[in-house]
Amino acid sequence: MSSINDRPLSRRTALKFGLGATAMPFLAGSLSGCQGASTSGGGDFTFISTQFTPIEEKQRYEKILSTHVKDFKIAYNSMTAGEVVTQVSAQVKANKVSIGLVGGLHGDLATLADNLEDLDTVKSQLSSAGISDDLWSLATLGGSTVKYIPWMQATYVVAAHKSTLAYLPSGADQNKLTYDQYLQWAINARKATGKAVFGFPAGPKGLYHRFFQGFLLPSFTGGQVTGFASADAITAWKYMKELWANMNPASTNYDNLQEPMARGEVLVGWDHVARLVNAPKDKPDDWVMLPSPTGPKGQGYMLVVAGFGVPRGADLDKATKVMTSLSQLPAQAETLRQNAFFPVVKGDLPTDLPPAVSLEAKAVGAQQNASNAIIAVTPVGLGKRDGEVSQVYKDCFAQICKDGKEPAAVLGAQAKVLQGILDQAKVPCWAPDKAVAGQTCSVA
Amino acid sequence: MSTLAPSRTEQSDDVPVDLRPLRRLKRNRLLLQLACVAVSLFMVVPFYLIAVAAFSSPAAMNEFPLRFLPTAFSVETMSTFLSSTGVGAGLINSLIVAVGTLALSLVVGAPAGYAIARYVFKGRDQYQLFLLFTRALPIVVLSVPLAELFLNVGMYDTPLAVVLLHTALTLPTTILVTASVFLAVPVDVEEAARIFGCGPLGAFGRVVLPLALPGISAASIFTFVLSWNEVLGATILTLNQRTLPATVLSSLSDSPLTFRFAGGFFLIVPALIFIAVMRKYLINMWGTTIR
Numbered sequence: 001m002s003s004i005n006d007r008p009l010s011r012r013t014a015l016k017f018g019l020g021a022t023a024m025p026f027l028a029g030s031l032s033g034c035q036g037a038s039t040s041g042g043g044d045f046t047f048i049s050t051q052f053t054p055i056e057e058k059q060r061y062e063k064i065l066s067t068h069v070k071d072f073k074i075a076y077n078s079m080t081a082g083e084v085v086t087q088v089s090a091q092v093k094a095n096k097v098s099i100g101l102v103g104g105l106h107g108d109l110a111t112l113a114d115n116l117e118d119l120d121t122v123k124s125q126l127s128s129a130g131i132s133d134d135l136w137s138l139a140t141l142g143g144s145t146v147k148y149i150p151w152m153q154a155t156y157v158v159a160a161h162k163s164t165l166a167y168l169p170s171g172a173d174q175n176k177l178t179y180d181q182y183l184q185w186a187i188n189a190r191k192a193t194g195k196a197v198f199g200f201p202a203g204p205k206g207l208y209h210r211f212f213q214g215f216l217l218p219s220f221t222g223g224q225v226t227g228f229a230s231a232d233a234i235t236a237w238k239y240m241k242e243l244w245a246n247m248n249p250a251s252t253n254y255d256n257l258q259e260p261m262a263r264g265e266v267l268v269g270w271d272h273v274a275r276l277v278n279a280p281k282d283k284p285d286d287w288v289m290l291p292s293p294t295g296p297k298g299q300g301y302m303l304v305v306a307g308f309g310v311p312r313g314a315d316l317d318k319a320t321k322v323m324t325s326l327s328q329l330p331a332q333a334e335t336l337r338q339n340a341f342f343p344v345v346k347g348d349l350p351t352d353l354p355p356a357v358s359l360e361a362k363a364v365g366a367q368q369n370a371s372n373a374i375i376a377v378t379p380v381g382l383g384k385r386d387g388e389v390s391q392v393y394k395d396c397f398a399q400i401c402k403d404g405k406e407p408a409a410v411l412g413a414q415a416k417v418l419q420g421i422l423d424q425a426k427v428p429c430w431a432p433d434k435a436v437a438g439q440t441c442s443v444a
Numbered sequence: 445m446s447t448l449a450p451s452r453t454e455q456s457d458d459v460p461v462d463l464r465p466l467r468r469l470k471r472n473r474l475l476l477q478l479a480c481v482a483v484s485l486f487m488v489v490p491f492y493l494i495a496v497a498a499f500s501s502p503a504a505m506n507e508f509p510l511r512f513l514p515t516a517f518s519v520e521t522m523s524t525f526l527s528s529t530g531v532g533a534g535l536i537n538s539l540i541v542a543v544g545t546l547a548l549s550l551v552v553g554a555p556a557g558y559a560i561a562r563y564v565f566k567g568r569d570q571y572q573l574f575l576l577f578t579r580a581l582p583i584v585v586l587s588v589p590l591a592e593l594f595l596n597v598g599m600y601d602t603p604l605a606v607v608l609l610h611t612a613l614t615l616p617t618t619i620l621v622t623a624s625v626f627l628a629v630p631v632d633v634e635e636a637a638r639i640f641g642c643g644p645l646g647a648f649g650r651v652v653l654p655l656a657l658p659g660i661s662a663a664s665i666f667t668f669v670l671s672w673n674e675v676l677g678a679t680i681l682t683l684n685q686r687t688l689p690a691t692v693l694s695s696l697s698d699s700p701l702t703f704r705f706a707g708g709f710f711l712i713v714p715a716l717i718f719i720a721v722m723r724k725y726l727i728n729m730w731g732t733t734i735r
Contacts, residue, residue, distance in 0.1 A: 036533075036536075036537045036540060036602055036603040036682075036685035037532070037533030037534075037536040037537055037685065038530075038533055038684050038685060039529070039530030039533045039534045039537065039684060039685060039686045039691045040529060040530055040683075040684045040686075041529045041530070046683060046684060048683070053694055053695045053697075053698040053699075054695060054698045054699040054700070054703075055524065055525060055528050055692075055695050055696070055699045055703050056524065056699070056700075056703075058528065058529075058695055059524075059527075059528055059529070062529060075684055076529075077683060077684070078694070078695060079679065079694050080694045083679050083680075083694070086587045086588055086591060086680055087591070087680075087683060089588055090587075090588045090591030090592045090595060090680075091591075091595060093588065093592050094591075094592040094595035094596050096595045096596070096600070098600075098601070098683065099683070258700075259506070259700065259701060262506045263506045263507075264506075278700075282503075
């Protein structure tokens with residue numbers, strides 16, 4: 001061994017040393033663990049959210065945050081609902097909270113309810129903003145205190161290419177369609193064009209279950225859970241079966257409708273406003289946005305509410321500053337202009353909206369102000385079981401519309417599944433069903 | 445070939461030459477080439493399509509049928525993707541994590557593999573099987589406790605946390621691959637080194653390691669690619685210092701089609717470069733083991 005040490009340093013050895021020396025900072029950096037680069041813009045306040053995940057939406061919202069929250073820089077992280085739950089609950093459990101603010105849909109925040117601070121003080125600070133009482137009562141998540149501050153809202157409407165308006169049944173008012181007229185429209189369009197041009201976001205990540213929960217069933221039965229297997233519900237699902245038969249069968253691949261609409265595969269369809277807004281973006285003159293149809297019991301529509309929550313143990317003062325800044329009308333209007341989510345605060349919408357957004361604003365306004373409107377919300381207080389309830393509606397669709405099973409039998413079986421979930425969760429009903437505190441919601 | 449020419453003239457003299465073996469040879473060569481081309485196409489075509497889509501304008505992606513040739517070249521999508529927050533930083537983090545995982549798993553895994561290959565000890569087979577259990581346990585079930593643990597230790601949201609997790613995930617493959625590589629190195633050469641005056645470490649470092657290097661590089665490709673592609677663990681353990689896939693994956697899946705292709709292209713390229721660099725060691729390995 002000693003002879004090796006006597007050997008003068010060879011060129012190869014020297015090169016190896018050089019390589020090692022270059023790699024050292026890398027290794028040292030990774031091993032010391034503090035040298036990672038920030039992937040969220042290096043802000044000093046962490047805001048995680050399930051909203052605005054698409055790249056461009058996220059970029060636009062980061063700009064809104066930097067212009068409307070002046071005091072400090074916000075690191076905005078958008079991630080899936082599951083990741084948000086893991087991150088927040090792990091941090092709260094470990095009592096080392098570095099997340100300043102959590103943004104999410106009502107259902108996302110409901111899952112986290114136990115990990116969120118009570119925000120009644122923030123509510124009183126925002127008393128002049130004009131956030132409606134309906135939203136505040138949703139924000140309690142079934143408890144007695146406010147768990148989140150309403151952030152923005154959205155709903156679902158129908159987008160239609162102008163060329164299809166010719167196939168509307170005679171005498172139909174496009175802004176006051178009934179479900180029967182909507183079906184007739186689909187049949188006429190299919191017969192005239194030779195292909196099914198109506199689409200439905202029934203893909204694996206599509207939001208089609210919201211159509212049953214918030215639109216079809218409330219319009220036909222007046223309820224979402226109540227009357228789940230009633231005669232009215234059977235009529236509704238029979239209707240759905242017929243409508244589905246006249247829709248583009250590729251709909252089971254559509255997670256959203258904006259892309260099939262841009263490709264020209266789908267010319268009429270119902271979807272979330274933040275998705276549909278991208279369809280007419282390039283050619284707004286070719287498209288119209290319509291309120292959702294009306295059924296025998298009224299015009300059911302679902303309100304999508306997103307809110308801010310503060311994880312237990314986070315810096316409440318800082319979070320309050322961010323929440324109040326983002327609840328000002330300018331920030332809210334900018335969110336509508338850029339990302340098509342509607343304000344929760346009172347005030348006039350800006351007049352300089354992009355064409356696609358202003359089309360939507362009209363349809364949303366017509367939907368909200370209809371005299372026979374039936375407001376539905378996403379399930380309240382179910383927390384983690386929210387997805388299971390949605391699955392019940394998806395299963396009904398799969399079995400009745402796709403497999404062609406008898407609606408009455410399917411609904412009877414699924415009603416038992418739904419009731420089982422409700423009994424275990426012990427939650428009262430939610431809109432449009434009447435909520436009675438302390439009384440578990442029933443499908444009957 | 446020169447012998448063929450006279451044979452053709454003799455053909456008239458009623459001595460037919462059997463050309464069938466030659467034809468068969470040519471046909472087999474052609475088939476072999478075709479098979480090679482088919483396999484290469486199988487690998488290259490998806491990559492080509494991703495590249496074409498990544499550099500197409502969004503409008504071109506809505507046309508039907510999609511074009512096979514890059515006629516609507518545009519870097520618009522790619523530049524929007526690259527300018528979005530966290531892509532550059534994510535790339536740096538991913539490299540730190542992948543290289544760190546590589547180093548750590550080799551430092552720990554190669555000696556373990558050597559021990560399995562060279563020493564007979566009680567419970568060796570069970571130990572080898574037990575190693576794979578790490579991979580049998582889904583991270584999803586561990587997510588919250590895992591994050592909690594790293595939070596309590598104070599390593600949460602650092603690349604080191606991800607390096608440790610990835611090392612734990614890659615160790616089974618590293619150990620098993622290196623063990624089989626060390627098995628292929630004859631004990632004789634190691635003993636010879638000992639006889640000529642090397643200590644155990646010296647024999648390992650000067651004789652066994654160089655011979656096993658190709659196999660170790662193969663193991664390192666596995667490690668690198670696994671760490672590069674791992675998302676779930678990275679998303680659980682980090683928040684503001686994420687690896688590239690963890691930063692962009694959830695937003696890509698909700699983004700328009702062109703962004704998905706741009707992101708996919710950007711995620712593939714570094715792994716391809718790494719594999720290209722490691723390639724020559726791999727071929728070397730096949731050279732030594734096929735002897």
